[in-house]
Amino acid sequence: KIDLGEPSPRQIVSGLVDFVPEDKMLNRLVVVLCNLKPAKMRGIESCGMVLCSSRAEPKEVEPLNVPEGSAPGDKVVVDGEKEGMPDEVLNPKKKVWEKLSEDLKVSSEGLAQWQGNDLITPKGKITCCAVKGAPIR
Numbered sequence: 001k002i003d004l005g006e007p008s009p010r011q012i013v014s015g016l017v018d019f020v021p022e023d024k025m026l027n028r029l030v031v032v033l034c035n036l037k038p039a040k041m042r043g044i045e046s047c048g049m050v051l052c053s054s055r056a057e058p059k060e061v062e063p064l065n066v067p068e069g070s071a072p073g074d075k076v077v078v079d080g081e082k083e084g085m086p087d088e089v090l091n092p093k094k095k096v097w098e099k100l101s102e103d104l105k106v107s108s109e110g111l112a113q114w115q116g117n118d119l120i121t122p123k124g125k126i127t128c129c130a131v132k133g134a135p136i137r
Contacts, residue, residue, distance in 0.1 A: 079119070
């Protein structure tokens with residue numbers, strides 16, 4: 001379960017256990033995509049997705065890092081984009097996430113970006129330390 005600054009923590013099922021040691025995830029702030037339609041994974045309902053920089057060869061996965069001073073529930077936006085209200089739930093039939101995620105990447109400098117524009121919070125930029133120049137999934 002992950003604290004997203006909501007009344008109760010969200011149950012999120014991920015496949016990170018093979019790539020990120022449990023002690024590196026406990027009490028860590030992460031970036032979560034919250035408006036996916038809930039889905040059953042391994043028989044458990046998952047209500048979001050932890051965003052990571054991920055490379056197929058060699059297989060590397062690293063959760064995105066939030067700026068120091070961030071708090072659960074801080075909204076992530078694309079720098080320079082007009083801020084609006086996100087869809088409550090992305091329509092899976094329209095494949096919105098699949099289309100948007102094609103342009104989500106971590107730069108060679110370690111900055112999380114969408115179409116070359118930085119992902120930011122009120123406290124600063126979203127980053128990735130080790131898995132640079134890779135897609136965000």
